[in-house]
Structures are given as structure tokens and as C-alpha cells.
Amino acid sequence: MIGISTIFFLETLAYASTLALLSLGLSLTYTTTRVPNFAHATIASIGTYVLLTVVGLMRLRGLNIYLYSIPAAFITVGIITLLQYVLVLKPLADRGNGLIGLMISTLALDIILMGVINIYADFLLQTFKAKKVKLQVRDQPALRSYDARIELFGQNVNVSGLVAFATLIAVAILLWLLLNKTKTGIAMRAAIENPALAEVLGVNVNRMYMLAWFLAGGLAGVGGVFMGMVQKISPAMGALLIVSVFAGSIAGGITSVFGSMLGGLLVGFAENFGPYYSSLLLNMDMTGYDKMFSLGIIVVVLLLVPGGLASLDLSGLKKRLPLLRAGGVEVSGE
Amino acid sequence: MILEQYLPIIIGTIFYISTYLIVTLSLNLEAGYAGIPDFGKMMFVAVGAYVTLNLVPRVTGYLLGVDTTGLTDSNKNIRIMEEINSRLVGRYDVAAVTFIVSIVLAMGVGALFGYLASRPAIRLRGDFLAISLLAIAEIVRQMGIHTDFIAGGEMGLYAPNIFFWYRHDVVVALLSLALAVATFLLLERMANSPLGRLLRAIRDDEDAAKALGKDVTKIRTRIIMLSSAIAALVGVLAVYYSLGGTAKDFDRVTWTFWPWAMMIAGGMANNVGVLVGTLLIVIPHQLIFMYKHAIASYVPFDPAWLEKILVGMVVIIILYVRPQGLVPEKPSRTISYVRVRDFLEQAEKE
Amino acid sequence: MPTALELVDVNAGYGKLHILYDISLEIPEKEITVIVGPNGSGKSTLLKTIFGLTTIYSGDVIYRGVNIAGKKPHDIAKLGIAYLPQVGNVFDNLTVEENLRMAAHDFPKTAAREAIEEALEMFPVLKAFRKRKAKTLSGGEKQMLAMAMAMIRKPDLVIFDEPTAALAPKIAVQVLKEIVRLRDEFNKTIILVEQNAKRALEIGDKAVLLVSGRIQFKGGPKELLTHPELSKLYLGLK
Numbered sequence: 008m009i010g011i012s013t014i015f016f017l018e019t020l021a022y023a024s025t026l027a028l029l030s031l032g033l034s035l036t037y038t039t040t041r042v043p044n045f046a047h048a049t050i051a052s053i054g055t056y057v058l059l060t061v062v063g064l065m066r067l068r069g070l071n072i073y074l075y076s077i078p079a080a081f082i083t084v085g086i087i088t089l090l091q092y093v094l095v096l097k098p099l100a101d102r103g104n105g106l107i108g109l110m111i112s113t114l115a116l117d118i119i120l121m122g123v124i125n126i127y128a129d130f131l132l133q134t135f136k137a138k139k140v141k142l143q144v145r146d147q148p149a150l151r152s153y154d155a156r157i158e159l160f161g162q163n164v165n166v167s168g169l170v171a172f173a174t175l176i177a178v179a180i181l182l183w184l185l186l187n188k189t190k191t192g193i194a195m196r197a198a199i200e201n202p203a204l205a206e207v208l209g210v211n212v213n214r215m216y217m218l219a220w221f222l223a224g225g226l227a228g229v230g231g232v233f234m235g236m237v238q239k240i241s242p243a244m245g246a247l248l249i250v251s252v253f254a255g256s257i258a259g260g261i262t263s264v265f266g267s268m269l270g271g272l273l274v275g276f277a278e279n280f281g282p283y284y285s286s287l288l289l290n291m292d293m294t295g296y297d298k299m300f301s302l303g304i305i306v307v308v309l310l311l312v313p314g315g316l317a318s319l320d321l322s323g324l325k326k327r328l329p330l331l332r333a334g335g336v337e338v339s340g341e
Numbered sequence: 342m343i344l345e346q347y348l349p350i351i352i353g354t355i356f357y358i359s360t361y362l363i364v365t366l367s368l369n370l371e372a373g374y375a376g377i378p379d380f381g382k383m384m385f386v387a388v389g390a391y392v393t394l395n396l397v398p399r400v401t402g403y404l405l406g407v408d409t410t411g412l413t414d415s416n417k418n419i420r421i422m423e424e425i426n427s428r429l430v431g432r433y434d435v436a437a438v439t440f441i442v443s444i445v446l447a448m449g450v451g452a453l454f455g456y457l458a459s460r461p462a463i464r465l466r467g468d469f470l471a472i473s474l475l476a477i478a479e480i481v482r483q484m485g486i487h488t489d490f491i492a493g494g495e496m497g498l499y500a501p502n503i504f505f506w507y508r509h510d511v512v513v514a515l516l517s518l519a520l521a522v523a524t525f526l527l528l529e530r531m532a533n534s535p536l537g538r539l540l541r542a543i544r545d546d547e548d549a550a551k552a553l554g555k556d557v558t559k560i561r562t563r564i565i566m567l568s569s570a571i572a573a574l575v576g577v578l579a580v581y582y583s584l585g586g587t588a589k590d591f592d593r594v595t596w597t598f599w600p601w602a603m604m605i606a607g608g609m610a611n612n613v614g615v616l617v618g619t620l621l622i623v624i625p626h627q628l629i630f631m632y633k634h635a636i637a638s639y640v641p642f643d644p645a646w647l648e649k650i651l652v653g654m655v656v657i658i659i660l661y662v663r664p665q666g667l668v669p670e671k672p673s674r675t676i677s678y679v680r681v682r683d684f685l686e687q688a689e690k691e
Numbered sequence: 692m693p694t695a696l697e698l699v700d701v702n703a704g705y706g707k708l709h710i711l712y713d714i715s716l717e718i719p720e721k722e723i724t725v726i727v728g729p730n731g732s733g734k735s736t737l738l739k740t741i742f743g744l745t746t747i748y749s750g751d752v753i754y755r756g757v758n759i760a761g762k763k764p765h766d767i768a769k770l771g772i773a774y775l776p777q778v779g780n781v782f783d784n785l786t787v788e789e790n791l792r793m794a795a796h797d798f799p800k801t802a803a804r805e806a807i808e809e810a811l812e813m814f815p816v817l818k819a820f821r822k823r824k825a826k827t828l829s830g831g832e833k834q835m836l837a838m839a840m841a842m843i844r845k846p847d848l849v850i851f852d853e854p855t856a857a858l859a860p861k862i863a864v865q866v867l868k869e870i871v872r873l874r875d876e877f878n879k880t881i882i883l884v885e886q887n888a889k890r891a892l893e894i895g896d897k898a899v900l901l902v903s904g905r906i907q908f909k910g911g912p913k914e915l916l917t918h919p920e921l922s923k924l925y926l927g928l929k
Contacts, residue, residue, distance in 0.1 A: 041468075042468070043468050043471065043472055045380070045475065095657055098661060099657070099660050099661055099664075102660075102661055102664055103664055104660055104664050106378070106467055106468060107372065107376070107378050107467070107609075108605075108660050108664055110378060110380070110468065110471055111601050111605055111656065111660070112656070112657050112660055114380065114597075114598055114601065115598070115602070115652075115653040115654075115656040115657050116653065116657070117653075118594055118598055118649050118650075118652065118653040119649065119650050119653035119654060121594075121649060122646040122647065122648075122649035122650040122653070123646075123650065125642075125643070125646045125649075126642045126646050126647075129641070129642045129643070130642075246479065246592075246593060247479070247483065249475070249476075249479065250475075250476045250479045250480065253472050253475075253476055254476070257469075257472065295487040295488070298479070298480050298483055299480060299484075301476075302476055302477060302480045305461065305472075305473055305476055306460075306461045306473070309461040309462050309465060309469060309473060310460070310461055313465055313469065
């Protein structure tokens with residue numbers, strides 16, 4: 008690509024794949040309970056702390072980092088997210104809380120988790136000190152120097168971008184197979200689309216939702232691992248990430264799991280390449296404005312295609328165009 | 342003196358109760374009565390502060406003949422502000438104008454932000470509105486931190502001390518209290534007016550309201566603008582209270598989640614409930630702050646984290662135990678009970 | 692004809708909202724029982740009550756000697772009762788085959804495959820659409836799919852809630868023909884709620900008129916159709 012170095016491209020690929028994993032999971036949980044999980048980004052940062060713990064305590068380097076931290080993050084964060092559904096959202100929904108109550112509960116959980124991560128960071132710091140591990144727990148620079156390296160286009164680069172993208176592709180294929188080729192997956196789609204009918208047919212809808220939340224959390228945890236490889240690690244990292252994750256989900260169509268995955272990739276690239284190219288174009292420093300690009304995507308998509316990219320089929324576009332020309336699309340309700 | 346020892350904490354408690362009451366009341370107008378899930382509340386408080394830090398001192402400087410070029414440059418800011426503050430002493434006219442300008446500008450910019458931030462999703466489902474408001478608020482905060490020209494970036498900016506004639510913290514705390522009382526009375530009146538009933542009707546059945554020919558989007562937009570203008574006032578108060586501020590002060594936990602927690606705890610669509618909820622959360626917070634060091638010796642980490650966990654859990658528990666809050670929504674009174682009773686008594690006599 | 696299902700003094704509703712009052716009713720085996728009545732008279736609620744989807748305050752629902760009042764829907768389904776709701780009775784985003792697989796989802800693999808093939812034999816129209824998503828089917832085809840899904844479990848009693856609502860008259864007649872076929876060829880007991888009373892009563896063996904949650908008439912369909920007052924007052928027939 009014009010003017011983009013291989014290293015910059017690979018870092019962007021790692022970041023975009025991370026966002027894709029997060030947006031995908033966010034949509035998966037959204038389709039089950041119809042509540043946007045505002046804790047999703049902070050949940051992903053738990054995965055980053057799993058990475059930090061594993062790398063620090065097991066003194067891992069290179070590909071071993073991924074070998075151990077990905078399964079560990081998947082399981083840990085998957086279970087935490089499952090607990091969010093089982094212990095918080097499901098009971099609150101059963102008690103008759105509406106959308107606002109459920110949304111605020113995810114915001115509350117976000118804050119609880121932030122507190123927990125900070126406390127955990129304090130403990131981790133003491134452990135690191137005792138074991139003479141030279142890692143920070145707050146404002147630790149990305150773990151680039153721990154990463155494995157390969158030769159690519161004559162350059163010596165980190166593998167994080169390639170591993171992240173390969174993981175994303177593998178996740179996409181496995182998820183597609185699960186949802187379309189297995190009994191459980193079809194039952195999950197059925198339970199998501201029409202829980203009442205699924206229940207009548209004897210499907211345990213609650214168990215399907217639990218599986219969806221576990222998977223979504225697990226994938227967020229894996230995303231958190233890649234996050235720590237390319238971005239500064241701090242307990243507050245989720246607060247910034249949340250805008251990008253929602254931008255990815257909204258861009259792709261928040262009820263479309265695979266659409267959100269593509270949306271996440273799009274947002275990841277836009278956030279890195281956008282400032283880069285606009286700096287060149289406007290001849291001023293645009294770094295630091297990366298989140299403006301995800302906000303821009305949210306605003307444009309909500310104003311023009313509230314259903315996201317997944318809703319954009321050709322017939323839909325044809326119907327929409329005259330409306331757009333006539334001065335905007337009005338959408339309300341479902 | 343015991344009083345002198347406790348005065349700062351008493352003043353602080355009055356200030357925090359008053360300012361949180363204002364923000365939470367304004368949130369209750371949007372979320373409780375009109376059903377608008379404003380998850381970007383912090384942005385409206387922040388813009389009030391940005392205005393007071395960035396625009397208002399330029400007016401004050403102009404009136405006092407101080408050159409304010411480079412105001413947002415943290416190196417120059419301190420010198421400019423020292424100059425303004427030294428010339429300000431005794432100039433009650435300039436102080437009054439500064440105060441009025443900051444109120445008017447903050448409310449205006451607050452309303453403008455309310456209008457702009459609600460544009461993308463005001464017509465969409467509630468969760469989209471919540472997401473976009475939260476996202477925009479995060480961006481407003483990040484912009485404030487990462488650029489110098491808005492609020493001085495990481496270092497922040499100083500503000501003029503217009504209450505030079507007495508302890509400024511005492512004056513601002515009492516002023517906040519007065520404004521909180523005024524906001525309470527105003528919003529309580531609104532809640533029992535035809536407008537209040539209309540808002541609840543829209544919240545409970547949007548389609549029915551539309552069918553009756555109500556322009557739901559327009560009404561919602563106005564409510565967000567009014568609510569945001571009120572919230573921006575708190576940004577002004579916060580800046581005058583600490584004679585400065587940074588974009589960092591206005592984060593999602595302190596100025597979005599806390600007001601939500603207070604409203605949920607007290608009971609939505611009920612201004613008395615908001616008062617109860619505010620007291621319920623601010624007072625323990627002040628106590629934790631006061632006894633921070635004592636608590637710190639019992640727990641092996643910063644008590645601030647523990648407080649986050651506790652407030653989060655309290656909200657979830659209240660949602661579970663009493664989804665309607667401690668003081669549930671009452672049916673609106675069009676005529677007060679007392680007046681009806683008096684009227685009936687009089688009718689009986691005749 | 693022996694009785695398949697019997698309701699004895701049933702009072703039911705949703706939560707505190709009392710809708711059905713003292714319903715006593717016998718559903719004969721291998722016949723079509725048609726329930727008619729004005730809007731809001733509690734017809735759908737009566738069907739849901741049989742299937743365990745409402746709150747029963749008092750009374751018994753006896754299916755083949757077993758009291759099923761208070762049982763959960765999926766337990767009732769296991770006893771051989773199928774319920775086809777008025778709307779949302781197929782999964783739009785699943786293919787025809789996936790929909791049928793869902794209906795057989797707790798069957799062992801080979802049994803599921805056999806049951807799906809059998810259901811497709813009963814409704815040959817669907818064979819051509821196996822891989823198509825349900826949302827691409829026409830209204831009539833969707834009803835066939837819903838019926839095929841209900842047949843997977845080989846129920847003895849099939850409950851239909853307005854199967855012809857929102858269908859073109861010609862297609863509605865076809866759907867009703869399929870229901871008659873279920874009785875004649877497959878010996879099913881059927882309870883049918885219909886908005887178009889005349890059309891339904893013509894195929895029914897027994898008629899029940901429900902007004903404001905109470906039974907106003909039980910007997911032969913012809914009798915109800917020709918009843919001088921009831922047919923005029925409640926069915927809009929002259």
C-alpha cells in the first residue's frame with residue numbers, strides 16, 4: 008500500500024483483527040438479550056491481564072506466548088462473561104427490568120470490573136516484584152519485544168499481526184461451521200430468532216444463550232491478548248476501546264455476527280490509516296484523532312444505514328436511494 | 342477548633358450533594374420522565390467546564406485589559422490568570438459579568454451539544470441512542486485530554502477567581518445549593534405539568550403519542566437540550582470551586598455512571614427519589630474519602646477501587662431487589678391533594 | 692367418539708388478568724373441534740391454556756386420563772400435543788430443512804432424518820424448498836412448514852391458532868383442506884380456532900362458541916351456523 012510500511016500494516020492488522028473479535032462477540036450477545044454490553048471492552052482487557060500474567064510468571068517468549076495465553080484468556084474471560092449473563096443479566100431480566108435497567112447493569116459491571124482489574128494489578132505488581140519480573144502493571148508498553156519475529160518482504164517483523172489475523176479467520180470459519188452445520192448451532196440461531204417457538208419445540212433457550220455469552224467473552228479475551236501485543240497495557244484501556252468496538256458492531260449491523268466482524272476490521276483500519284493519510288493530505292498532525300474516525304463511522308452509519316452494512320443488499324439500496332435523494336431516511340422502532 | 346477542622350469536608354459535602362443533585366435531576370428529566378437513555382452525561386458537564394476554562398477568561402481578560410493570547414498554552418495560562426486575578430480584586434462589575442457570561446455560554450453550548458450529540462440516533466431505538474451518546478462523550482473527553490486548545494490538555498487550565506471577596510469554595514458551595522434547590526423546584530413543577538404527562542406518555546407508548554400527532558423527535562430533542570444545558574451549569578460550578586480543571590476530571594464513572602446510580606437507587610421519574618439517591622451515594626463517598634487512610638490500613642489496596650466495586654454492586658442489587666428504586670414513581674398530581682381537600686370542604690360548607 | 696381432552700371448570704388468564712371463566716369442554720378423538728367467537732373473546736387464550744402457556748387459577752385439563760394443568764409446555768409436547776401459534780410459528784432465518792431439524796432436535800440422528808423425510812412426504816410441496824430460508828416462502832407455504840414441523844413429533848392432538856389469518860382466500864381454503872387431510876388420512880384430533888367462522892365450521896365436527904371468556908354454545912357446527920340469534924350476534928352471519 009502507498010506509503011504504509013510493512014510494520015505499520017501488520018500492527019494495524021493485529022489491531023483490526025482484535026476489534027473484529029470484539030465486535031463479533033458484542034453482536035453475538037446483543038442478538039440473544041438485545042442489550043448492548045457496555046462492559047465488553049473492559050472484559051476484553053481482562054484478557055490482556057491474563058496475557059501479562061502468563062508472560063510474566065511463566066517467562067514466555069515468542070510463539071509460546073500465544074500457545075499459553077490464548078487458551079487461558081479464552082477460558083477465563085469466557086467464564087467471567089458467562090457469569091455476567093447468569094448472575095446479572097438473566098436475573099435482572101427475570102425480575103422485569105427493561106432495556107434501561109439492563110443497560111445500566113452492564114455499565115455497573117464495567118465499573119466493578121475496572122475496580123477488580125485495578126486491585127488485581129496491584130497484586131500482580133507485588134508478585135512481579137517478588138519474582139523479579141521486569142514488567143509494569145500500569146502503563147506497560149506493548150509487549151512487542153517479547154513477540155516472535157519473522158522475515159517478511161525483506162523486513163524483520165513481529166508475528167502478532169499475522170497470528171491475530173489467522174486466529175480471526177479460524178474463528179470465523181469455526182463459528183460459521185458451528186452455526187450452520189451443527190445441531191447446537193442451528194438450535195442457537197433458532198433460540199436467538201424466536202425464543203418462544205424454540206422453547207415450545209423443547210430447545211433449552213437459556214442454555215443456548217449461555218453458550219453465546221461464553222463464546223463472546225472467550226473471543227473478547229483472545230482479542231485482549233492481541234491488544235496487549237500492540238498497545239499500551241493499562242487498567243483503563245477498555246474505556247477507550249469501547250467506542251471502536253461499538254463502531255465495528257454498528258458499522259456491520261449490530262444484529263449480524265459476521266457483519267460485525269467485517270465492521271470491526273473496517274474500523275480498525277480506519278482508525279490507523281485514517282489519521283495517517285489525512286495527516287499527509289491536510290499537512291498537519293492528525294495522530295490522536297484516531298477515535299474521531301470510529302465516531303465518524305458510527306454517525307454516518309446511524310444516519311444513513313441504521314441496519315449497518317449487513318442490511319445493505321442491492322434491493323435494499325435501490326429502495327433507499329430515492330428516499331435519500333428525497334432528503335433522508337426516517338427509521339424508528341424496530 | 343473542631344469546626345475549622347471539619348469545615349472543608351462540610352463545604353465539600355454541600356458542594357458535591359448540590360452539584361450531583363443538579364446533574365441527576367437533569368438526567369431524571371431525560372431518562373426518568375422522557376425515557377431517553379443519556380449515557381453521555383459526562384460530556385455535557387465537561388463542555389460547561391471547557392467553556393468556563395477556555396472562553397470565559399477571554400471575556401474577563403478583555404474587560405480587564407489583559408492580553409489573553411495563548412490562554413490554552415499551559416505555560417502562559419498560569420501567568421495570564423495571575424494577571425487577571427490580581428486585577429479582578431475589587432472589580433465586582435467584571436466579576437458579575439464574568440459569572441453571567443459563563444452561565445449563559447455554558448448553558449448555550451450545553452444545549453448545542455445536546456442537540457448535535459443526539460442527532461445520529463434520536464429517531465432510532467433507545468440502545469442506539471445510548472451507544473452513540475456514550476461514544477461521543479468518550480470522544481469529547483479524549484479530545485479534551487489530547488489537544489491543548491480545548492482545555493489545556495493533560496495539564497488543564499486555571500479559571501478566574503470571581504469570588505475574591507470571601508472564601509470562594511464556601512460561596513460556590515452555597516451557590517450550588519441554591520441552584521440545586523431552584524432546579525429541583527423547576528423540574529418538580531415541570532413533572533406535574535401537562536408537559537410532564539406528555540413526556541411519560543411518550544416514554545410508555547411512543548407509537549400512541551405519534552398517532553396523536555405529537556412530534557416525538559422534536560420533543561425529545563428539546564428535552565435533551567434543556568437537560569444538557571442544566572448539566573453544563575455543573576461544569577461551571579466545578580471549575581469555579583477548584584479555580585481550574587482538566588478534561589480528565591470529567592470521566593464516565595464520576596459524571597455518567599454516578600448520576601445514573603443515584604437515579605436508579607432513588608427511583609426513576611421521581612425527583613424526591615433523586616434527592617434520596619444522591620444523599621445515599623454522596624455521603625458514603627465523602628465518608629470513604631475522609632477515612633481513606635484508616636480504611637487503607639485494613640485493605641491491601643487503594644480504597645477507591647473498593648468504592649467502585651461497591652457502588653456498582655449496589656446498583657445491580659437495587660435493580661434486582663427494587664427495580665423501581667427506593668422511592669417509586671407516583672402518578673402525577675395535576676391539582677394538589679390539599680387544594681382538592683380544601684375545595685371539597687368549602688363545597689360541603691356551602 | 693371417546694374423549695381425547697377434557698377441560699373441567701377451568702379459570703385461567705395471564706398473571707392477574709382473568710380471561711377464561713368456568714370453561715368445561717370435551718374434545719372428541721379424531722374429530723375437528725372448531726372454536727369461534729368475536730375478537731377478544733379468549734379463543735387464543737383457551738388454546739394457550741391447554742398448552743400450559745397461561746396461568747390456571749382453578750380447574751383441570753385432562754388429556755387421556757392425565758391432568759396436565761400446570762405442566763410446562765415442553766412436557767405437554769412430549770405427551771403428544773402439538774401447538775401451532777398464530778404468528779412466529781416457523782424460524783424465518785432458518786432453511787426449511789433446518790426448521791424441520793429443529794422440530795426433531797432431541798431425536799436420535801437416524802430417527803430425526805426419518806421423521807423429517809416422513810414430514811416432507813406429508814407435505815410434498817415443501818420438498819422443492821429444502822434449502823431455502825423460511826422467510827422466502829409464501830404465507831401458505833409457511834403454514835405447510837409449520838404443520839410439517841408439528842407433525843414431526845407424531846402428535847395425536849394438534850392445536851391450530853388461526854392458521855389462515857393473513858392468507859389469501861384461495862390459499863386459506865388449501866390450508867383448511869390440509870387440516871381435513873390430517874384428520875382423515877392421519878387420524879389426528881384437531882382443535883381449530885378461526886376468525887372466518889363460516890369457512891371453519893364447514894369442515895368442523897364440533898363447534899364451540901366463546902364469548903367474553905365463557906362458553907355460550909357447544910354442539911354441532913350446522914346447529915350453530917343456523918342458530919337464529921347466535922350466528923347473527925357473534926358470527927356476523929345472516
